[in-house]
Amino acid sequence: MIPYKPLIVLIVLLCIVKGLAAQVSDTIPPEIEPAIDSNQVKLNAVLRPLRQIAGAPAAFYTYFWEFGDGTYSFEKNPVHHYKDTGDYAIRLFATNNYDDGKKPPTRLRRVKVEKKKSMLAMNNLPSFFSGNGSLEIRANQQPKPGEDMVLLLGYRNKPGAPVSSVSGSVMLLYNEKQFTQSGFDIADTRTYHNESTIGFDSLIAMAPQDPSTFMAGDADGAGLFSVSGDAYDPLAGKKELIAWLKQESAEFRQNKIWRIQDVKPGEEKFMFVTINTLPEMIKDTNAVVTIAGLFIPDDPSMEPERFNLELQIVASHDPNKLQLKKRRLNYRFTTRNRDNTYKVRFQNTGKGPAKRIAVTVTLPGMLNAATLQVVDMKPACVWCATAYPNQSCIDTLVTKDSIQFIFKNIYLPGTQQDGVNDPDSTMGYIKYVLNFNKGMKKLPFVSRASIVFDKNEPIITNRSVGRFRKGxxxxxxxxxxxxxxxxxxxxxxxxxxxxxxxxxxxxxxxxxxxxxxxxxxxxxxxxxxxxxxxxxxxxxxxxxxxxxxxxxxxxxxxxxxxxxxxxxxxxxxxxxxxxxxxxxxxxxxxxxxxxxxxxxxxxxxxxxxxxxxxxxxxxxxxxxxxxxxxxxxxxxxxxxxxxxxxxxxxxxxxxxxxxxxxxxx
CATH class of the missing domain: 2.40.160 (Porin)
Structure with missing residues (x-):
């Protein structure tokens, strides 16, 4: 037995070294490889190999690039043209989907543009605004405790605005008071259009006083973010505006305000905010958190607006999710007519478009299928009962214990499809409401979704559990x-x-x-x-x-x-x-x-x-x-x-x- 001891020791050491190597490789930052030609920079990144989660769809990376000049891209290998010479800080935020390792650390690479051509090639800018508002927010990923994420704040002089130049304030509200612990911490803000940080008193001093001012809200958005708002509510003047701002801020523990200046018609400008998702964030990985943005213009003829970014806390990055808004209910004050709002997000990660998508959700026993209301969807479709032949439509099939939503004759691009550069275009969702049965019990109610793209294998989402507070x-x-x-x-x-x-x-x-x-x-x-x-x-x-x-x-x-x-x-x-x-x-x-x-x-x-x-x-x-x-x-x-x-x-x-x-x- 003695001659085998050195061999056993060697095997054990090799296993230890291999395990340590795997742990080290899990935290290796990406290598950014820029190819510079005059003012054109072509970017490539070498990332650690993905570690596939057993039973999940094929693992893949999503990308978010900042070019250091106020522009960005979600492409894997973007080509960017700089308008001027200079030293630019390029950042890559890569997110590992269906991967059981850690997210690659954020990597910064500086490039120096020393020449520019007289005739500049046009950048292929991604479409950002999905609604008609002046302000929208996107996130490069869903929040995962212990990871950083980027908020992309876009503001503009929207089409049809009554003024030729817009100035005002943008307020970011985060860390909702409904949760016992703060979940986010702003680590860094990158601005490129002379935005300056101001306090609440300065915001009020610059606010409009004309009584024609109105409060505005946007319709629901889609993709990497979700927005909701209300109809316009009249304001009588600055006093009412202050009360409204305080009311909106009262839902959150923290805020940050920026002053924006001189936005010309048709202009879209962006700020980049890196947020740390704190490790002590809510452990409930199905909870939905809200980050809100307020747009307060100086001109009294324009409407202040609110944009809600709804994010689901995740344990791993998966673009296919089922979420229930307001999952913790107070049984003492909950009635059978209470709306339980569900949203199933899905993304086509294939090499070609999906033409038929079937989303099947289990029906919790305490919820009444007869109260089903579809409130929003993407892609937007008519009901199949009213559609003409081959028109894009949606149909529902309700059984005793499930509801199936079927998108027919649609075109949802795949993330690996040639020519597809915006991940938002590969995403969809179905949002619906259910009420309780008569005589509801104070018990958890569980739902789960199965998503089938064309004839592919079903993708099973997370379990969404609604619970009543003990009280x-x-x-x-x-x-x-x-x-x-x-x-x-x-x-x-x-x-x-x-x-x-x-x-x-x-x-x-x-x-x-x-x-x-x-x-x-x-x-x-x-x-x-x-x-x-x-x-x-x-x-x-x-x-x-x-x-x-x-x-x-x-x-x-x-x-x-x-x-x-x-x-x-x-x-x-x-x-x-x-x-x-x-x-x-x-x-x-x-x-x-x-x-x-x-x-x-x-x-x-x-x-x-x-x-x-x-x-x-x-x-x-x-x-x-x-x-x-x-x-x-x-x-x-x-x-x-x-x-x-x-x-x-x-x-x-x-x-x-x-x-x-x-x-x-």
Whole structure:
């Protein structure tokens, strides 16, 4: 066996080295290889090999390039023409899709353009604005805790604007207060058009005052971002604008404001904001977070606007996702008519266009398929029932446990298709709303999607789980407690109690309940002995003692608490529970009580005299424990109920029965 030891050691060392090499390669930044010809730069990047997630579609990279002059590209190998000579910082943000490794670090490469031609070639600029607004925001990826991402803020002098030059302010709102922890931190901002950072006071000072100002919102967008807005709401002036800005800002913990100047008709300008997605961000990888942008023009004839960028937190980068907006609900205030808004995102990653896409989603049991409403889609289609032959359309097929959305006769380009440079054009989505069934339960509701492009294998998305917050349900509990069998001499044999309970609101699963009881003063008197005959002095006169009784008195003021109790409601009208009760005496007074019958010397009738002696008061003197089980009938989830509880005390051993009424709020 000895000759094999060196071989074993060598194999182990090779495995360790191989593992370390894999870890190191996982963090290698991309190598940017620029080819410069006068003012033209052709870019190529060498990235680490992808590590395929088992069972997922083929892994691939998506690219976001910043050229250092205020322009960008989503192409893999872009060609860019610079308008002027100079030193430019090129950045590449690559995202690994369906890959189980880490995202490649951001890489910066400087290029120097020393010549320019008199006739400049035109850059193939990607289409950015999908709506009619002045401001939109895109992200190069979905947020993943521990990674950075880029927000692309685009603003413009939109078509039809009533002014020839636009100036104003752009406000970015992030880190929603609805989440307990902040998820984003701005690491860097790159501006190229003399944008300057200002404070809220400066924004207000430059705001318009004309009463014709209106607030505006955009329709839903698509692709790498999602936007929503409301109809125009009239403003009366600067006072109302300030109130609106404060109202919009109140949803978020942080903001950043930039001053923009002199945007000419048809101009589109961009700012690049690198955001760190903090490791302590919400662990729920199906949660949807919102980053909002506000556009506040100086000219009172233009409408201020809001743009919402909705992002789903992810554990891995996957362009096919199912998301549920507002996944944590308050059961106390949720009604059956509450809208549950789902959105299924999909991307054609193939080498050719997709003409038919079938999106099948499982129907959570608590949601009512009859309430289905399709509120938005991309590509936009008419319903197949109204379409002419071969027209692009969408159809639905509803079964007992699923809903299928079928895009027919469409053209959705593939990311690997020749001539396709904008990843947004390869993406689509279906957005729909479902309401609850009657008698909804306080249980999680789960949905998942299967996406089929033409005749390819289905792609299974993440599980989207809607949950109700536990909530707190305070209650009051009153009852009568009596001993079974012989009573223990130093423990009062019966007591009335009033207590308070705290538990989960309207639970449908096993849950915990805590209880606290304040007990009124209880007295116990126990006979000890009787002595007969003797003489005594009473008020200076001799009397004969007919008899004298001795009692032991105990007076207790106590408290009882249930530190642990597990309950389960079998039906809406019956529930059971079991737990541990701790009983303590805040104050205990013990004394000897004497009562004597005296006969006067003049032959009059006997009379009684009494008195206390050897009195002793103790605080926190006794602590006892009890195991119990009970049964409740009534509105056991929320409301009034009656119950009976059997308790077995220890130290000393005793059994009691507690009859009670409770009301949970």
């Amino acid at each position: 707190l349900s305070p209650g009051i509990m009153v009852g009568y407690n009596m001993a079974l069998g012989d009573n223990i001499s130093d423990i009062p044999k019966e007591n009335y109690t009033i207590g308070f309970t705290l538990s989960e609101y309207s639970p449908w699963k096993p849950y915990l309940q805590w209880e606290l009881y304040l007990q009124p003063s209880r007295k116990q008197q126990t006979f000890i002995s009787r002595s007969l005959g003797r003489d005594t002095m009473y008020n200076g006169v001799g009397h004969k003692v007919d008899y004298k009784d001795l009692y032991k008195r105990v007076q207790v003021f106590g408290i009882e608490a249930v530190p642990i109790q597990v309950r389960y409601n079998w039906k809406s009208w019956i529930g059971t529970g079991a737990g541990l009760l701790v009983s303590g005496e805040l104050s205990r007074k013990t004394s000897d009580y004497e009562e004597a019958s005296l006969l006067p010397p003049n032959g009059q009738s006997s009379f009684l005299v009494s008195g206390e002696k050897n009195s002793k008061t103790e605080s926190f003197s006794e602590w006892r424990g009890a195991l119990f089980a009970d049964l409740q009938l009534g509105m056991v989830r929320v409301g009034p109920a009656l119950g009976v509880r059997f308790l077995h005390y220890i130290n000393p051993s005793q059994q009691r029965v507690y009859f009670f009424a409770t009301w949970r709020l």
